[in-house]
Amino acid sequence: MAAQLRSLGVFLLSLRTAPGPRGAPLLGHLLPFRRNVLGLLAESRARFGDVVRFRLGPLVLHLAAHPDAIRHVLQDRADRYDKTTRSSAKIRGMTGLGLLTASGETWQRQRRMIQPGFRPVAVAGFVARMVEATEAMLARWQGRAAQGVPFDAASEMMRLTYTIVGRTLFSADVSGDADAVEHAMEVMLAHTYRRLQRIVDIPLGVPTPANRRFRAARATIDRVVSRILTERRRPEKAERTETPDLLSILLRERDEAGRGMDDEQLRNETITLLLAGHETTANALTWTLYLLAGHPETAERLSAEVDTVLGDREPTAEDLTALPFTERVIREAMRLYPPIWAIERRAIEEDVIGGFRIPAGSTVVVSPWVTHRHPDFWDAPERFDPDRFTPERSAGRPQLAWVPFGAGPRYCVGGHFAMTEALVITALVMRRFRLRLVPGHPVAPLPGITLRARDGVRLTVEPRR
Numbered sequence: 001m002a003a004q005l006r007s008l009g010v011f012l013l014s015l016r017t018a019p020g021p022r023g024a025p026l027l028g029h030l031l032p033f034r035r036n037v038l039g040l041l042a043e044s045r046a047r048f049g050d051v052v053r054f055r056l057g058p059l060v061l062h063l064a065a066h067p068d069a070i071r072h073v074l075q076d077r078a079d080r081y082d083k084t085t086r087s088s089a090k091i092r093g094m095t096g097l098g099l100l101t102a103s104g105e106t107w108q109r110q111r112r113m114i115q116p117g118f119r120p121v122a123v124a125g126f127v128a129r130m131v132e133a134t135e136a137m138l139a140r141w142q143g144r145a146a147q148g149v150p151f152d153a154a155s156e157m158m159r160l161t162y163t164i165v166g167r168t169l170f171s172a173d174v175s176g177d178a179d180a181v182e183h184a185m186e187v188m189l190a191h192t193y194r195r196l197q198r199i200v201d202i203p204l205g206v207p208t209p210a211n212r213r214f215r216a217a218r219a220t221i222d223r224v225v226s227r228i229l230t231e232r233r234r235p236e237k238a239e240r241t242e243t244p245d246l247l248s249i250l251l252r253e254r255d256e257a258g259r260g261m262d263d264e265q266l267r268n269e270t271i272t273l274l275l276a277g278h279e280t281t282a283n284a285l286t287w288t289l290y291l292l293a294g295h296p297e298t299a300e301r302l303s304a305e306v307d308t309v310l311g312d313r314e315p316t317a318e319d320l321t322a323l324p325f326t327e328r329v330i331r332e333a334m335r336l337y338p339p340i341w342a343i344e345r346r347a348i349e350e351d352v353i354g355g356f357r358i359p360a361g362s363t364v365v366v367s368p369w370v371t372h373r374h375p376d377f378w379d380a381p382e383r384f385d386p387d388r389f390t391p392e393r394s395a396g397r398p399q400l401a402w403v404p405f406g407a408g409p410r411y412c413v414g415g416h417f418a419m420t421e422a423l424v425i426t427a428l429v430m431r432r433f434r435l436r437l438v439p440g441h442p443v444a445p446l447p448g449i450t451l452r453a454r455d456g457v458r459l460t461v462e463p464r465r
Contacts, residue, residue: 016355016356016357017053017356017357018048018051018052018053018062018354018356018357019048019049019052019053020044020048020052020053020054020055021040021044021047021048021052021054023054023055026057027056027057027199028054028055028056028057029054029055029056030056030057030197030199033054033056033197034197037447038341038369038445038447041063041365041367041369041370042369042370042373044063045063045065045370045374049354050064050065050066050069050354051063051064051065051066051069051353051354051355051356052065053356056199057199058199059086059199059362059363060359060362060363061362061363061364061365062353062356062358062362062363062364062365063364063365063367063370064353064354064364064365064366065366065367065370065371065374066354066371066374067371067377067398067399067400067401068354068398069353069354069366070366070371070400070403070407071400071407071408072353073345073353073364073366074343074345074366074400074403074406074407074408074410075400075407075408075409076408077351078408078409078410079348080347080348080349080351081345081346081347081348081364082103082104082345082346082348083101083102083103083107083344083345083346083410084103084346085344085345085346085363086196086344086363087196087342087344087449088100088101088344089101090192090195090196090201091192091449093192093195093204093214093218094188094189094192094218094221094271094275095268095271095272095275096264096267096268096271097268098110098265098268098269098271098272099111099114099269099272099413100272100275100276107410109255110265110269111413112255113249113250113253113255113261114246114249114250114269114413115413116249116253117169117245117246117249117250118246118413118414118416118417120416122246123317123416123417123420124317124420126168126245126417126420127315127316127317127320127420127424128314129164129167129168130164130168130420130421130424130425131314131315131424131428132167133160133163133164133167134160134164134424134425134428134429135314135428137156137159137160138428138429138432138433141432141433141461142463144460144461145433145460145461145462145463148460149460150438150458150459150460151458151459151460152456152457152458152459153286153289153290153456153457153458153459154282154283154286154452154453154456154457155182155456157281157282157283157285157286157289157425158178158182158185158278158279158282159175159178159179159182160282160285160425161277161278161279161281161282161285161421162174162178162181162182162274162278162282163175163178164278164421165273165274165277165278166228168245168246168417169245169246169247169273169277170228170232170245170246170247170270171232171245171247171248172228172231172232174224174228177224180220180224181220181221181224181274183217183220184217184218184220184221185217185221185275185278185279187213187214187216187217188214188217188218188221189279189448189449189450190448191210191211191213191214191217192214192448192449193448193449194210221271221274222267222271224274225267225270225271225274226267228247228270229247229263229266229267229270232247232248232251233251246273247270250266250269250270251266273414276412276414277414277417277418279339279450280339280340280418280450281339281418281421281422283337283339283450283451283452283453284330284333284334284337284339284404284418284422285422285425285426286452286453286456286457287333287334287336287337287451287453287457288329288330288333288422288426289426289429289435289457289459290437290443290453290457291329291332291333291336291384292329292426292430292435293435293436293437293457293459294384294437295384296434298329298384298386299430299434299435301325302325302326302329302426302430303430303431303434303464305323305324305325305326306323306326306427306430306431307431309322309323310427310431315424315427315428317420320420320423320424320427323423323427325386326423326426326427326430327389327419327423328386328387328389328390329386329426330419330422330423330426331386331389331402332384332385332386332388332389334402334404335372335378335402335404336372336382336384337445337451338368338369338372338403338404338451339404339450339451340368340404340406340450340451341367341368341369341445341447341450341451342365342366342367342368342369342447343365343366343367343368343403343406344363344364344365344366345363345364345366346361346362346363346364347359347360347361347362347363347364348360366403366406368402368403368404369447369451371400371401371402371403372401372402372403372404374401377397377398377401378401405418431464432463432464432465433461433462433463433464434461434462434463434464435459435460435461436459436460436461436462437457437458437459438458438459438460441455441457441458442454442455443455443457
């Protein structure tokens with residue numbers, strides 16, 4: 001009898017509805033989500049616990065904030081959750097069906113074909129190109145330093161990471177398209193996020209002014225991608241490619257049935273990589289430079305480490321492992337300002353998380369913004385403190401308390417590439433310059449598809465040597 005009662009108690013516990021803030025009739029929590037989604041999520045976790053229920057009109061959404069819950073959704077029970085969410089459907093308007101938006105067998109096939117291009121040995125071969133592009137940017141900064149001219153670090157990082165993606169992943173010079181692509185990405189991302197904030201959305205095919213701007217921006221990206229693919233298919237171009245890049249792998253790889261990617265799949269994956277490999281890394285670097293500019297003692301410590309390891313020579317892939325403090329700074333910047341602040345999954349079948357019922361078809365959100373501020377795992381979570389990532393202070397902290405790249409089978413395929421790129425750029429910038437924030441310029445996070453700085457980050461630089 002006791003065992004039966006215990007089983008009944010567990011069953012009843014599993015049927016509990018997760019708590020959450022009171023919502024408005026019909027709209028639920030839609031307006032608070034629009035006004036301040038980051039604050040709402042963080043405050044709701046603090047008030048209601050690690051599983052919080054929200055309602056966006058007819059849609060039910062659960063925040064899963066504890067590392068154990070994250071492991072459950074993204075790793076241990078990943079087969080019970082897929083990417084057929086509203087956000088994936090809207091993002092598909094930009095990227096098509098590709099690695100970022102696909103589920104099931106389609107995703108598995110694409111992942112297997114793309115994975116070889118991001119192996120550590122492949123990424124190591126890209127470091128020289130990363131260095132070359134960064135040094136060209138720093139040469140431009142030298143003139144600005146002499147005149148004290150302020151500039152937007154966010155825009156500079158967007159241009160730089162776009163150039164690096166072109167050179168490393170596609171062996172293409174895309175610098176001439178940088179301004180157009182930056183603007184197009186901004187238009188597409190903003191429009192896609194606005195569509196996510198509506199209960200009833202206007203289809204992209206309806207010729208509203210906003211939709212026309214979106215389609216024009218998407219056409220800009222399509223033209224760039226089409227040019228890249230056309231150039232690389234020329235036999236003489238393929239023969240001149242000295243270092244294998246991701247595009248050469250995509251053109252070469254075959255699945256188990258001997259099929260390669262068709263033109264649409266190549267287009268979708270190339271746009272996905274432009275978005276993921278340029279937008280998110282640029283945001284991570286922008287926030288890193290912002291924090292270093294605001295913490296000069298940390299900046300000097302990082303610069304001293306770079307001086308000791310590199311001196312005046314160009315970094316190699318092997319050097320990057322000798323920059324532990326630089327890596328901790330980047331990790332801490334990504335903790336405070338994760339480029340992807342929310343990760344969505346759809347429950348394929350009914351489930352239980354933290355003792356609460358998760359209905360089939362509902363959305364579960366893992367928010368690095370929230371989990372990275374969880375007081376059970378991060379002391380003084382709003383403070384910038386790179387040394388919280390030392391081995392001593394990390395001991396006992398759950399691995400999934402820090403999830404800027406996700407977790408489980410869908411862990412970001414380009415995670416190692418992004419960290420390598422961030423290390424190269426941060427080291428070279430801080431070896432050359434001291435950073436200063438422009439007084440009076442407001443800096444605040446702007447949550448969208450990614451986490452941008454609302455009005456950019458205005459800096460001035462002065463030479464260290």
